[in-house]
Amino acid sequence: MSHLIIDAHIHLDWYDKRKREQILNELDRYHIKGLITVSSDFTSSSHNLQLAKNHRRVYAAAGFHPEQQLLTRVNLNEIFSFIDEHKDDLIAIGEVGLPYYLRQEDASLSLKPYIELLEEFIKRAATYQKPIVLHAIYEDAEMACDLLEKHKVQKAHFHWFKGNSATINRLKQNGYYVSVTPDCLYKERTRQLIQLxxxxxxxxxxxxxxEFNQTEWTHPRMIHDSVKTISEIKKLSIETVYNQLLANTIKFYQLSTTE
Known part of the structure; x- marks a missing residue:
């Protein structure tokens, strides 16, 4: 566990203060080079940006998590204004996307306004040349790809990706990135994604x-087990996998290599 790694998707502002401080205080202990903290609304975006300003290895993204009821136009414009004002301080736009799980709970939910909202975020990613962090599950990934291609956005990060082989091939062809969670230790779908x-x-x-483990709260140290699993599935040395994953994240998010 002496290799450096970056947690490419964490909601740092969602932790209670005690756990958040523990994570930040233990970055060196667990060889965590950085944390990409994504946001769920305006308040979340503001909080995460402040965390990034206070901690040099925290990098903030601003956005609106799609698995919630839409805000009023005034509230949404507040998020867009925040992104416009702080574009130079934000590492990315996200977490944004489409409400897959919310639609499972409410089949009457209209997808159209969420698609329109996602396109607005994608336009800003294109305008400001920022990476975009996407929550687009299963067939929703295809709709997200349509919008990304329409606006010629190349730096797309699909987190917690779940999709069929055709969608996987489309992501690969476009050079989009995916990130895997600690569920790769036991979820066959995630293990197949790593293979493909x-x-x-x-x-x-x-x-x-x-939470992935009912007896242990989620801490960035858990990604070291994920790296080990990727190494085993890919049949590559652990050092090769660590080096490549770290290089990927630094390149995608244009992070400093000296911190």
């Missing part, structure tokens, strides 16, 4: 504080 997706387009994440 090129190492050069993979990153690792926790999506914390999402």
């Amino acid at each position: 997706f090129p190492l050069e387009l993979l990153m690792v994440e926790t999506d914390g504080p999402w």
